[in-house]
Amino acid sequence: MxxxxxxxxxxxxxxxxxxxxxxxxxxxxxxxxxxxxxxxxxxxxxxxxxxxxxxxxxxxxxxxxxxxxxxxxxxxxxxxxxxxxxxxxxxxxxxxxxxxxxxxxxxxxxxxxxxxxxxxxxxxxxxxxxxxxxxxxxxxxxxxxxxxxxxxxxxxxxxxxxxxxxxxxxxxxxxxxxxxxxxxxxxxxxxxxxxxxxxxxxxxxxxxxxxxxxxxxxxRGISEIEITAYGPIRPLHSGHYGNWARNPNMQLAQLIASMKDADGNVTITGFYDDTADITEADIAAVAALPDNDEAMRAELGLAATEDDGAAHAMRMLMPSLNVRGFSGGGVGLEAANVIPTEATASLDIRLAPGNDPEGILDKVEAHIRSRGWHIVDEEPDLETRLAHPLVAKVRREASYAGxxxxxxxxxxxxxxxxxxxxxxxxxxxxxxxxxxxxxxxxxxxxxxxxxxxxxxxxxxxxxxxxxxxxxxxxxxxxxxxxxxxxxxxxxxx
Amino acid sequence: MxxxxxxxxxxxxxxxxxxxxxxxxxxxxxxxxxxxxxxxxxxxxxxxxxxxxxxxxxxxxxxxxxxxxxxxxxxxxxxxxxxxxxxxxxxxxxxxxxxxxxxxxxxxxxxxxxxxxxxxxxxxxxxxxxxxxxxxxxxxxxxxxxxxxxxxxxxxxxxxxxxxxxxxxxxxxxxxxxxxxxxxxxxxxxxxxxxxxxxxxxxxxxxxxxxxxxxxxxxRGISEIEITAYGPIRPLHSGHYGNWARNPNMQLAQLIASMKDADGNVTITGFYDDTADITEADIAAVAALPDNDEAMRAELGLAATEDDGAAHAMRMLMPSLNVRGFSGGGVGLEAANVIPTEATASLDIRLAPGNDPEGILDKVEAHIRSRGWHIVDEEPDLETRLAHPLVAKVRREASYAGxxxxxxxxxxxxxxxxxxxxxxxxxxxxxxxxxxxxxxxxxxxxxxxxxxxxxxxxxxxxxxxxxxxxxxxxxxxxxxxxxxxxxxxxxxx
Missing domain, CATH: 3.40.630.10 (Zn peptidases)
Structure with missing residues (x-):
């Protein structure tokens, strides 16, 4: 032995x-x-x-x-x-x-x-x-x-x-x-x-x-980005101001929604560029893996998965964008009839080999700007809010590559x-x-x-x-x- | 006297x-x-x-x-x-x-x-x-x-x-x-x-x-509706499952985003139908009001308001849809790298005279269904989740008319x-x-x-x-x- x-x-x-x-x-x-x-x-x-x-x-x-x-x-x-x-x-x-x-x-x-x-x-x-x-x-x-x-x-x-x-x-x-x-x-x-x-x-x-x-x-590597959208400077009664003052939950939802298509693929320009090629050897290794996708879906209660049900192991070879948190105003018993002052979405981005941790965040920021948003790195003052219809605070952290x-x-x-x-x-x-x-x-x-x-x-x-x-x-x-x-x-x- | x-x-x-x-x-x-x-x-x-x-x-x-x-x-x-x-x-x-x-x-x-x-x-x-x-x-x-x-x-x-x-x-x-x-x-x-x-x-x-x-x-009258979107039955590590399992924050954001256009007008079919006509007398009364819109925008830090800056008093004569709350996963220091199990949006809808409190909620539900969602009224069981790619629990409350x-x-x-x-x-x-x-x-x-x-x-x-x-x-x-x-x-x- x-x-x-x-x-x-x-x-x-x-x-x-x-x-x-x-x-x-x-x-x-x-x-x-x-x-x-x-x-x-x-x-x-x-x-x-x-x-x-x-x-x-x-x-x-x-x-x-x-x-x-x-x-x-x-x-x-x-x-x-x-x-x-x-x-x-x-x-x-x-x-x-x-x-x-x-x-x-x-x-x-x-x-x-x-x-x-x-x-x-x-x-x-x-x-x-x-x-x-x-x-x-x-x-x-x-x-x-x-x-x-x-x-x-x-x-x-x-x-x-x-x-x-x-x-x-x-x-x-x-x-x-x-x-x-x-x-x-x-x-x-x-x-x-x-x-x-x-x-x-x-x-x-x-x-x-x-x-x-x-x-x-x-x-995979990881980068993180948190986006805060701003509405009125104080919470507004949704009756007296609803239909007139813009709502940061809705504006942020529209921004976040624009980042992926209905099938779960990221629509941010250039997001998948630089990803290391998936080689024949990778495909062979993936093919040799136990095929557990259907069992995982059944266990997790998922009728469908992203990219039309593409293989889990193949999807892991690509970068991902995950909305780990979204918060603005209150729901359930905490719901109050106001237009909230801000809404925040927190995203983690998993990087495949080849993706640059900073570069991919630049692409997300470019996407935000392309949708008409003005980006700041601190809570915007009144002057900034009055100069831009859409203002987002972005906090980003590029951690490491895959x-x-x-x-x-x-x-x-x-x-x-x-x-x-x-x-x-x-x-x-x-x-x-x-x-x-x-x-x-x-x-x-x-x-x-x-x-x-x-x-x-x-x-x-x-x-x-x-x-x-x-x-x-x-x-x-x-x-x-x-x-x-x-x-x-x-x-x- | x-x-x-x-x-x-x-x-x-x-x-x-x-x-x-x-x-x-x-x-x-x-x-x-x-x-x-x-x-x-x-x-x-x-x-x-x-x-x-x-x-x-x-x-x-x-x-x-x-x-x-x-x-x-x-x-x-x-x-x-x-x-x-x-x-x-x-x-x-x-x-x-x-x-x-x-x-x-x-x-x-x-x-x-x-x-x-x-x-x-x-x-x-x-x-x-x-x-x-x-x-x-x-x-x-x-x-x-x-x-x-x-x-x-x-x-x-x-x-x-x-x-x-x-x-x-x-x-x-x-x-x-x-x-x-x-x-x-x-x-x-x-x-x-x-x-x-x-x-x-x-x-x-x-x-x-x-x-x-x-x-x-x-x-205005009011109706309320709360929509909960479901992801995996347990929170999933966003690295191991991100890019494969669907994220309820993203799916709900896409649904909510589809309810209004970029200018703040509701895109739900029939939403504005039945609204009492705005008469010449209404328009005259509105015209006689103090014009305070620009001052309100300045005070509230709003560079723009909905419907291309239409008069506040005119907007109040229409029904509104307000996302009073959106919550799924965590943000800030509470952010964890998971795909959350669910996300909830809470909406209040202000009704103009003529809008039916129940009928307008039916229109919202019809919109949700038209986007491919299956609607339930309790937390869905595993079978329901596996039968439908998009499952939403809807709680609605039609309160009263305007x-x-x-x-x-x-x-x-x-x-x-x-x-x-x-x-x-x-x-x-x-x-x-x-x-x-x-x-x-x-x-x-x-x-x-x-x-x-x-x-x-x-x-x-x-x-x-x-x-x-x-x-x-x-x-x-x-x-x-x-x-x-x-x-x-x-x-x-």
Whole structure:
């Protein structure tokens, strides 16, 4: 048996005999509030994560530059190692303001299945039978504290079996991923030497929607833009002024509506330009993927999907425009008969390889202007409002570009092999992830090869209410980390 | 001098010598929470208002039918009176959830001018100088507790001057106006005999935007419709599913956008049909109004208004469609990168005379269907979602129709005369109010002539945050009520 096989076997045995302890430790980690913008919470989580690594003999520390959220850096150095493998995760989480939370986001709740179907139950005692279909509900249960726990548990398993990683291992856990990793590049530039690695593995994201494990070789970038339309300077009685004063909800709806056609394709001039060509190889890889589209539609209650039902995996190779929020005035019991003073739409744009994060926002702004709007970057004063019939405040944030790595590279083959050992079956080779991960900095600053090694369940509600992880996925994550920690790479892979 | 002249003189003297007491009593009234749907608050307010009338010798009582909010009914009967005059107001208020409140809605705040320009100050002591430009801030300060106070103060003034109304007076104060007066008709039908009057005067709404007093002879009706568009059954990560799963914000924006053209005219088929013809007389009345449009645009920060800047008063003669609220997902710091599960738009439609409250909603629904939507009246189940690419839940409420009364009727002339005595100058004869008041029931059930006798300042923020009344308007209201309470009408006016 190879070291990787032994490592996965050790991981399996360890997590089966220590499941209750592992869950208890994970619940401690998940109990720490970690919304990205809450600096004190994020710092406390970083300290906790650092201590978790240290207790496994990792040479770990918390590094903080200025006002940036800290990163956790850790090393397992091996004399004479031929290669270095980096493992990245992020310990911060999305906001928790979404409606629909049925559990407290930071009071982890174990449920014997999906919330609403299964029942809540206490954490198991040592030795108690644990169903892998149980789920643990909490913010970041999947995205992205799960890899932190899986790595620590895998290290415990290796130690128990007296196995050591053949390569040097370097860990980097970030605290600002959910707000676009504004300081990751600075951290990489500052710590370039100690973060040098042959490959950086991004431990984030879900397995394939069919629940089959996967290795992901590409990802989309992301830009964000928020548009606020202005109406009268004070709310106006809709009877006394309706039909005369313009309504910012209607004007913004007309602007937003003009950005896509009825079939979901973006109509902004040049939006799809610069997108990396979809090659024959991409098409072949997509064709080899499990076809799950119809099942996803049925599960999600979607009678139709965009672009006349085009394949999900093909759509992920294109940039997207998503109206993540629209808010103006009140609805339901909060509805009041007024013309509101403003309305805001918040958009996230996922970028395919080739799309320029700033350039695509320029195109959106050009579209807004082409519809007769005057753009400002602060709330407009009276003079500005009186000079322009349509005034929009635009706040934009170009975060990072997308990229793709070759499946048939030595790294790609080593990863597919490791995941296959952990999974006990061939895994999916995904050309691109739909989501965005701040990966390009690793390529640009460190010159490392990069791929994504996800293990969360696809229905984990990440970024939404009732985020959770299915225990079967957590267990696979432990096995996968054991296999990755014992992987060897040729130098310069 | 006529009785009316004496009454207005008495009102003026009384309010000048008792201003501090009047404001203190008004503050007590405004301190009572009165949001229409809060039954206990509304009932307590009704009891308070009843006591206010009783203390003036009005034969007053609180009447409650079933679960409806109570009405306050009061009588001042005069032996041998030739006519009966009804005075209507409502003591309930709009919700207080609007953003932007700078004062507590039910802790009335006196400001030496407009909030933000003037300074907050304590209530005046007796004899202290009071600037008529001061404003009192509270929910319902204008809409519509002010008439209750003005009537009570006018009654005090008449009593102090030993004047009595020559006509019978009947008061009706309602507690559900801000939710569309669902039970007003039932109250009128139940109390038909004791509410019989030659004319009902609706004490509600603002004076002309030029601050000139006005009598209003018409009003718009109102219908409301709320449309909820459905996306995936759970929030989806916008990266993993964006560009594939449809977004309800976008779909709803496209639907809402299709309801009006860029110039603000409604494009729903048949929307303007049935609207009462705008006659030469209407056009003449509008032409005689003070032209304040340009000043209003300048004050409100509007570079342009709908229908290519058409006259405000002409636009009020047409039905309107207002997107009072639009909400889906989150914006600003609440923005999360998800495709939300639903988006809701809340619309109020103001009706001109002739528009059918139900019929116009049928036209909106027909428009929604014509755009490919399937309409349901409850949250759709999975089967319904899978059967229809576009599913909308529609909640509709047809409240009441609009109507208009002749300016040149005896009632019209008597009212213009009374208001002129109170104002000390000719007043504006407004063919129609933009707002909606539940007036048609008085016409249909009681067969009464009806007109509106407003006195609030036009910039009172009614239905919005920081509602207020300018003291000059409150004082004019007292004088106006004194003139109306001493008006005589020919029977059958």
């Amino acid at each position: 190879t070291t990787q096989h032994l490592a996965v076997e050790a991981a399996r045995e360890h997590r089966e005999t220590h499941a209750a302890e592992i869950l208890a430790e994970f619940v401690d980690l998940l109990s720490l509030p970690n919304v990205s913008r809450d600096a004190d919470d994020v710092a406390a989580t970083a300290r906790h994560v650092t201590a978790m690594l240290e207790s496994r003999g990792v040479e770990a520390r918390t590094v903080q530059l200025g006002d940036a959220a800290p990163v956790v850096v850790g090393h397992l150095r091996r004399e004479g190692a031929r290669s270095t493998i980096g493992l990245y995760a992020h310990y911060d989480g999305q906001p928790i303001d979404q409606p629909g939370w049925q559990v407290a986001p930071f009071a982890p709740t174990l449920v014997t299945g999906v919330l609403g179907e299964g029942i809540e139950r206490p954490l198991p005692e040592g030795g108690e039978e644990i169903d892998p279909d149980w789920r643990l509900y909490a913010r970041s249960a999947s995205d992205d504290k799960a890899p932190v726990q899986a790595i620590c548990t895998a290290l415990d398993a290796l130690a128990a079996a007296d196995l050591t990683p053949p390569a040097n291992i370097v860990f980097l856990f970030e605290g600002e991923e959910e707000i676009g990793s504004p300081n990751l590049r600075t951290y990489l530039e500052t710590l370039t030497e100690e973060l040098a690695a042959d490959a950086w593995l991004i431990c984030d994201g879900p397995v394939h929607q069919t629940r089959r494990p996967q290795i992901v070789f590409g990802w 990229a793709r790595t070759r499946v048939d590279s030595p790294l790609g083959q080593a990863l597919l092999g490791a995941a296959e050992i952990a999974a006990g079956e061939p895994v999916v080779a995904m050309p691109t992830l739909g989501g965005s991960v701040p990966v390009h900095h690793f390529i640009e600053v460190l010159g490392a090869a990069v791929a994504i090694t996800p293990f969360a369940n696809h229905d984990n509600n990440q970024h939404a209410a009732n985020e959770n992880i299915r225990l079967a996925n957590l267990w696979y994550g432990v096995d996968l980390m054991a296999a990755l920690l014992t992987m060897e790479l040729e130098a310069g892979t | 006529t009785t009316q002249h004496l009454a207005v003189e008495a009102a003026r003297e009384h309010r000048e010598t008792h201003a501090a007491e009047i404001l203190a009593e008004f503050v007590d009234l405004l301190s009572l929470p009165n949001v229409s749907r809060d039954a206990d608050d509304v009932a307590a307010t009704a009891r308070h208002v009843t006591a206010m009338l009783e203390s003036r010798g009005v034969e007053a009582r609180t009447v409650q039918l079933g679960d409806a909010a109570p009405v306050v009914v009061g009588h001042l009967r005069r032996e041998g009176a030739r006519s009966t005059i009804g005075l209507y107001a409502h003591y309930d208020g709009q919700p207080i959830d609007q953003p932007g409140w700078q004062v507590a809605p039910f802790a009335p705040t006196l400001v030496t001018g407009v909030l933000g320009e003037g300074i907050e100050r304590p209530l005046p002591e007796g004899g202290e100088e009071i600037d008529p430009d001061w404003r009192l801030y509270a929910r319902s300060a204008s809409d519509d507790k002010a008439p209750v106070q003005a009537i009570c103060t006018a009654l005090d003034a008449l009593a102090a001057a030993d004047l009595t109304p020559p006509a019978n007076i009947v008061f009706l104060f309602e507690g559900e106006e801000e939710i569309g007066s669902p039970n007003l008709r039932t109250y009128l039908e139940t109390l038909t005999e004791e509410l019989a009057a030659d004319a009902w005067l609706i004490c509600d709404g603002p004076v002309h935007q030029t601050r000139r007093p006005q009598i209003v002879f018409g009003w 109507a208009r009364t002749r300016v040149d009727s005896p009632l019209g002339q008597a009212l213009l005369g009374a208001a002129e005595i109170a104002a000390g100058e000719p007043v504006v004869a407004m063919p129609t109010l933009g707002g909606s008041v539940p007036v048609h029931h008085f016409i249909e059930v009681l067969g009464a002539a009806v007109a509106i006798t407003p006195f609030a300042n036009h910039d009172n923020n009614q239905h919005a945050a920081n509602e207020n009344i300018r003291l000059a308007n409150l004082w004019y209201g007292v004088d106006l009520m004194a003139a109306l309470l001493t008006m005589e009408l020919e029977a059958g006016t």
